Amino acid sequence: MSTHAGVIALVGRPNVGKSTLLNQLVDYHLAAVSHKVQTTRHLIRGILTHENTQFVFVDTPGIHQAHQKQLNRALNRAAVAALEECDAILFMVEAGRFTDEDQSILDLLKRQKRPIVVAINKVDKVKNKEDLLVFIDTLKTRHEFEEILLISALKRSHLDSVLDALARLLPESEALYPEDQITDRPLRFVISEIIREQVYDLLHQELPYDIAIEIESFSEGRRKTHVEALILVAQNSQKAIVIGKQGSMIREIGIRAREEIERLLDRPVDLRLWVRVEPHWVDRFEALDPLQR
Ligand code: GDP
Ligand code: MG
Numbered sequence: 001m002s003t004h005a006g007v008i009a010l011v012g013r014p015n016v017g018k019s020t021l022l023n024q025l026v027d028y029h030l031a032a033v034s035h036k037v038q039t040t041r042h043l044i045r046g047i048l049t050h051e052n053t054q055f056v057f058v059d060t061p062g063i064h065q066a067h068q069k070q071l072n073r074a075l076n077r078a079a080v081a082a083l084e085e086c087d088a089i090l091f092m093v094e095a096g097r098f099t100d101e102d103q104s105i106l107d108l109l110k111r112q113k114r115p116i117v118v119a120i121n122k123v124d125k126v127k128n129k130e131d132l133l134v135f136i137d138t139l140k141t142r143h144e145f146e147e148i149l150l151i152s153a154l155k156r157s158h159l160d161s162v163l164d165a166l167a168r169l170l171p172e173s174e175a176l177y178p179e180d181q182i183t184d185r186p187l188r189f190v191i192s193e194i195i196r197e198q199v200y201d202l203l204h205q206e207l208p209y210d211i212a213i214e215i216e217s218f219s220e221g222r223r224k225t226h227v228e229a230l231i232l233v234a235q236n237s238q239k240a241i242v243i244g245k246q247g248s249m250i251r252e253i254g255i256r257a258r259e260e261i262e263r264l265l266d267r268p269v270d271l272r273l274w275v276r277v278e279p280h281w282v283d284r285f286e287a288l289d290p291l292q293r
Helices: 018-028 073-084 100-110 129-142 159-167 185-203 236-243 245-265 281-286
Strands: 004-011 044-050 053-059 088-094 116-121 147-150 212-220 225-233 269-277
Touching: 004 018, 004 073, 018 044, 018 116, 018 159, 053 159, 088 100, 088 159, 116 129, 116 159, 129 147, 147 159, 185 212, 185 225, 185 236, 185 245, 225 236, 225 245, 236 245, 236 269, 245 269
Parallel strands: 004 053, 004 088, 088 116, 116 147, 225 269
Antiparallel strands: 044 053, 212 225
């Protein structure tokens, strides 16, 4: 029997039910899923193996902010990379509500020229089923979608239709990710970029030299993700600048970076930062591939 495998970008504005859907799929096909692990390239939310098909769901952090001017560069890069490398897109919308934000996300998705399946979620909230048919018709005018599905992630209705529709779009392939090869490296890299960006945004006038960020530890707790990171500077004077008066600067860096990382991971984060003077960090870092840092 042939096997299929592929990468699916799960996209939709905040609150449409993306996390709920993934959590339900995780519960539904329990043993087959590794949750929120990261592989070499993608920011993976979940891997699901079901009836000879491996579904690799990736996140597109930042894409829902596409309409905002100040889009975090690291998040944007990660989002576009995820879209470019996916085999199919699962675009989630809310029954009866298609907002400007939905439209700007759709505009971005259309540029990727990947097959798009729409999951209209929260149909349990709709009293009049006629309204759903009208909603489907208006969606059809916006793009030639592969399929338009009516689901309720919360009530677990028609979740199999989502998997069936996606499975048809995935190429014949061996499993992409054996679980024992999964690492959190790319996620660490994106997190270190987020921290670095906050340091630059706040201190680019005062810090003449490059700084480096080293993720010391990363662990997924039950309620929070714990991250410990080192900010490496070349001199004592720079350390004082990064720390600021009574720690005010490093506190501000920490708050801003934590908010970005929480948006990326979609869960609470406990971020601890330290500053260390390490005159030779450049020599140590330059030899390394960014994904290996
Ligand atoms: P995300 O921001 O796209 O990840 O959205 P969430 O998964 O966090 O869901 C946002 C809210 O919508 C939560 O309160 C969910 O319980 C709710 N929700 C998700 N799916 C459904 C659904 O199928 N029906 C209803 N009634 N509520 C849902
Ligand atoms: Mg979510």
